[in-house]
Amino acid sequence: MTEQTSKDAILVHAVGNVAPRRVEYGEPVESLFGMVHQRIKEGDISFCHFERICSTRGCLQYRDHNTWDSRIDPENARSLAFAGFNVASHAGNRCFDYGPEALLDSMYALRQNGIQVIGAGKNITEARKPAIVERKGVRVGFLAYNSVLPVEYEAREGKPGCAPIRVATYYEAQGYQPGTPPKIVTVPAEQDVRAMEEDIRKLRNLADAVIVSIHWGQDYVPDVLATYQSPLGHRVIDAGADLVLGHHGRRMRGIETYKGKAIFHTLGSFAEERAPRSKPPPGGSTAESIPDAFHKLKTESGWERNPYPQVKRYAMMVKCTVSQKGIRKLAFLPSSSNQRAEPEFLSRNDPKFEEVLQYMGSWCQGLGTTLTVDGDEVVVYNEDDEIRMTRDCHPEPEP
Numbered sequence: 392m393t394e395q396t397s398k399d400a401i402l403v404h405a406v407g408n409v410a411p412r413r414v415e416y417g418e419p420v421e422s423l424f425g426m427v428h429q430r431i432k433e434g435d436i437s438f439c440h441f442e443r444i445c446s447t448r449g450c451l452q453y454r455d456h457n458t459w460d461s462r463i464d465p466e467n468a469r470s471l472a473f474a475g476f477n478v479a480s481h482a483g484n485r486c487f488d489y490g491p492e493a494l495l496d497s498m499y500a501l502r503q504n505g506i507q508v509i510g511a512g513k514n515i516t517e518a519r520k521p522a523i524v525e526r527k528g529v530r531v532g533f534l535a536y537n538s539v540l541p542v543e544y545e546a547r548e549g550k551p552g553c554a555p556i557r558v559a560t561y562y563e564a565q566g567y568q569p570g571t572p573p574k575i576v577t578v579p580a581e582q583d584v585r586a587m588e589e590d591i592r593k594l595r596n597l598a599d600a601v602i603v604s605i606h607w608g609q610d611y612v613p614d615v616l617a618t619y620q621s622p623l624g625h626r627v628i629d630a631g632a633d634l635v636l637g638h639h640g641r642r643m644r645g646i647e648t649y650k651g652k653a654i655f656h657t658l659g660s661f662a663e664e665r666a667p668r669s670k671p672p673p674g675g676s677t678a679e680s681i682p683d684a685f686h687k688l689k690t691e692s693g694w695e696r697n698p699y700p701q702v703k704r705y706a707m708m709v710k711c712t713v714s715q716k717g718i719r720k721l722a723f724l725p726s727s728s729n730q731r732a733e734p735e736f737l738s739r740n741d742p743k744f745e746e747v748l749q750y751m752g753s754w755c756q757g758l759g760t761t762l763t764v765d766g767d768e769v770v771v772y773n774e775d776d777e778i779r780m781t782r783d784c785h786p787e788p789e790p
Contacts (some may be wrong), residue, residue: 397632400719401526403711404434406606407658409479414464415667416696423662424474426735427726431708432475435526438533440480440604440638440694441508442663445500446762449493452543453555456550459596460666462493472504480535480604482510484639487544487571490646491551510535510604511546511553518554519547519586521594529713532598533626537621538579538607539639550750556605558619573626577619584623588630595631599715608657610640614754616656621647624654633718634711640666641703641749645754646762646771653721653760653771664696664732694696697732704728705747708736710768721771 415422424431430438445465471479479501486494500510512518522533537544538556546552557580562573587603594601605627608617624635628649635654637644644657697704704727712720725737725747737744748762748769755762763770 397526397714399529400712400714401435401529401531401673402433403436403438403531403600403602403709403713404431404475405438405636405658405709405711406431406635406661407440407706408442408543408641408660408663408718409439409476410444410463410660410663411467411470412463412655412664412666413470414466416664420470421473422731423470423664423733425763427708428474430724430736431440434475436478436524436531436712437474437476438478438480438602438604438636439474439476439661440483440535440606440658441471441497442485442660443467444485444489444493444497446489446493446496448496449489449491452488453491453540458485458488461488465496468500468504468506471501471506471544476506478507478509478524478533480510480533480606480638481508482535482537482604483606484520484537484539484541486537487541487551488552494551509533510606511551511605513546513551515546515550515552515554516548518552519590521597523594523598529600529715530598531713532594532601533604534587534601535593535604536583536587536606538605538623539609555606556580556587556607556623558617575609575618577617579619579623584626588626589630591627591630599634600634600711600713600717602634602636602711603627604636604638606639607637608639608644610642613642614644616644620656621654624656625649628652628654634709634721636709641699643705643707643751643754645751645758646760647758648760648771651772655707655709655723658709660699660728661706661708661726662728662732662734665698666726690707693699694730697728697730697768701727705743706734707747707769720773722765722768722773723771724768736767739764 443463445468507522509522536556537553545555560575637656640657641660643659647654706726707723710722726734728734
């Protein structure tokens with residue numbers, strides 16, 4: 392069913408991590424999004440976070456983080472265009488894995504496919520530059536930043552990289568018993584936060600709605616938020632943003648409501664393919680063994696391309712109805728990916744839909760957000776409806 396919007400409003404779609412590898416598997420690039428592209432294209436604007444590097448150049452950066460499998464054939468960028476994405480964040484922890492040449496190649500490949508790139512650039516000025524997209528007289532502005540930041544991945548004057556929100560980590564002892572796990576305190580760099588606030592204030596004067604994308608949090612510790620995330624999200628809203636889209640971890644996390652605006656802490660991995668087993672890592676690269684240890688990954692036969700447990704195969708596509716007065720309705724569509732990492736939207740009568748609803752409801756209960764169900768959508772808020780005859784979903788958190 393085609394989404395209906397009023398004459399003075401547009402529809403914006405947004406998903407989290409997207410990482411195609413169809414070329415490496417010898418398959419048509421269109422096949423990754425074969426089950427969802429028509430629905431994505433119902434949006435006037437569609438956003439994703441691009442979690443790979445489209446390039447054949449560059450050298451693996453052997454630092455404290457070296458994800459050898461992040462570089463893919465540039466032809467894979469066509470899969471994003473086929474799906475209907477026209478804005479992509481490149482501000483992530485993989486963007487500089489193969490150095491400056493590869494990052495710039497990747498941005499070029501996306502742009503050649505009609506996709507505006509935000510959050511990265513040839514220097515810090517370009518990395519902080521917004522994308523402003525106008526449809527039907529409604530202007531939507533996008534900015535992107537990265538807090539999951541290996542050494543030297545940030546852009547500077549004269550150096551390519553991503554727009555940084557650097558975060559320091561401290562450990563505080565709790566209690567008097569030796570061996571008690573410490574409290575982990577994370578604090579964003581004030582100069583980076585102020586630069587972001589300046590970007591948002593400037594964009595606020597140029598757009599009817601401002602959407603800020605942040606690659607943040609952590610992947611390996613389930614069901615927690617880093618202590619910097621909520622305060623940083625609040626400062627994004629206070630600076631003038633209408634919506635925060637968070638991503639990085641494969642497992643979805645909750646939706647926080649602050650001053651009537653929503654902060655999606657993690658959208659989940661929408662479509663993320665692992666490298667073929669036939670492709671060996673280069674010498675000295677150990678990054679793949681570390682995530683497996685954290686994930687306690689035991690890959691089922693046939694699931695090598697998408698080896699994660701079911702909870703990490705769930706994701707969401709955010710739906711925003713936007714007018715010149717801002718965001719009028721905010722909802723999301725739950726999705727699940729199959730053995731080939733191909734996403735599919737879940738219908739209300741699918742048991743997996745209820746699993747996502749229960750999981751997100753337990754998260755949102757503690758974050759000030761009430762979710763309601765309207766057909767196959769989960770609604771966060773709808774300013775157009777005075778009364779919504781839909782059910783509240785606040786299940787008890789799992790023990």
